[in-house]
Every structure is written in C-alpha cells, then in structure tokens.
Amino acid sequence: MGTVKVHDKTFEIYITEAEIQQRVKEIAEQINKDYAGKRPLFIAILNGSFMFAADLFKHLRIEAELCFIKLASYKGMKSSGKVVTSIGLEEDLFGKEVIIVEDIVDTGKTLHNFLPKLMHQQPKSMKITALLHKSAATEYPLTLDYVGFDIPNKFVVGYGLDYDGLGRNLKEIYQVI
Numbered sequence: 768m769g770t771v772k773v774h775d776k777t778f779e780i781y782i783t784e785a786e787i788q789q790r791v792k793e794i795a796e797q798i799n800k801d802y803a804g805k806r807p808l809f810i811a812i813l814n815g816s817f818m819f820a821a822d823l824f825k826h827l828r829i830e831a832e833l834c835f836i837k838l839a840s841y842k843g844m845k846s847s848g849k850v851v852t853s854i855g856l857e858e859d860l861f862g863k864e865v866i867i868v869e870d871i872v873d874t875g876k877t878l879h880n881f882l883p884k885l886m887h888q889q890p891k892s893m894k895i896t897a898l899l900h901k902s903a904a905t906e907y908p909l910t911l912d913y914v915g916f917d918i919p920n921k922f923v924v925g926y927g928l929d930y931d932g933l934g935r936n937l938k939e940i941y942q943v944i
C-alpha cells in the first residue's frame with residue numbers, strides 16, 4: 768500500500784493526499800488574502816501542474832482567471848543551450864497580476880529562462896507558486912512566492928508528476944527508493 772511500481776522503479780509514499788490537500792488549501796487562503804480586490808491570471812504549466820492548479824483554483828474566493836500553457840525547449844543556434852518557448856499563451860499580460868503555477872522547481876532553469884519572456888509583456892506583477900521545491904538543487908536564481916513543500920533532491924511522482932509518462936494519476940506524492 769505504501770509503495771508503487773512505475774515502469775521499472777519502485778516508489779514509496781512521501782506526502783499523503785491529506786497533507787497535499789491541506790497545504791494546497793493554505794496556499795489558496797494566502798492568495799485569497801494577498802489578492803483581495805484584485806483579479807489575478809493564473810498561468811499553469813502543463814503537463815505536471817494540472818492537478819495542483821485544479822485543486823488550488825477550487826479554494827479561491829477572489830475573482831481569478833486561469834490558462835494552461837506548455838513549455839517547449841529546443842536547441843538554440845548558439846551552443847549556449849536550450850531556449851524555452853511557450854505554446855498556448857493567448858492572453859495579453861499587459862497590466863495583469865500574473866501567478867505562475869508550477870508542479871516542481873528543481874534547478875530553476877525552466878522558469879529562470881522563461882520568466883523574462885513573460886516580463887517582456889509588462890504584467891503589473893508576477894509571482895510564482897510551486898507545489899514542490901528541491902531547494903538544495905537550485906542552480907538558477909528564482910524567487911518562489913508560494914511553496915507547498917521543500918523536498919530533498921530525489922525523484923518524485925504522483926499528483927500530476929510523471930515518470931516517463933506514467934504515475935500522474937496518483938493522489939499522493941511518491942519518492943523513488
């Protein structure tokens with residue numbers, strides 16, 4: 768019951784469904800306070816954040832908009848590495864209060880590379896909520912405004928997060944053994 772097998776790996780339960788739900792509710796309540804009288808636009812990053820975004824949204828009592836985008840990385844012309852671009856962002860961010868919804872921040876590279884592209888549209892404000900943060904793995908500076916759980920640098924699945932396509936449906940978060 769406490770372990771699951773996904774592909775070739777075994778995972779043990781690390782954060783229970785009740786713990787996740789409680790923490791998500793607390794984050795939503797904080798956002799309700801911080802954004803009282805405002806109308807933030809939540810930009811949830813697919814695929815991993817779909818469950819977190821859905822549960823978070825259910826607890827919001829403020830007016831709020833939500834859209835989902837997908838990040839795609841491709842090799843740039845220079846050898847300097849990958850360039851991140853987004854698919855599905857139709858909203859104009861100018862003057863908006865934006866909250867990015869991410870499942871997990873590991874090295875911080877993805878958001879560090881992507882945020883300047885959003886800032887280019889001149890939103891009024893930009894904050895980040897991440898359910899999980901591997902703070903010990905940070906390589907790229909990033910300010911996370913609402914964090915669910917700070918976790919060790921071990922691979923996790925469940926609650927939207929996958930291992931090679933599987934495991935997203937698990938209600939709990941599991942850590943590789």
Ligand code: 5GP
Binds near residue numbers: 871872921
């Ligand atoms: P970063 O750019 O912060 O290093 O990595 C962020 C992305 O890496 C996440 O959005 C997620 O797709 C993936 N990732 C990092 N750690 C994990 C993990 O433990 N489990 C899963 N399933 N994905 C992870």
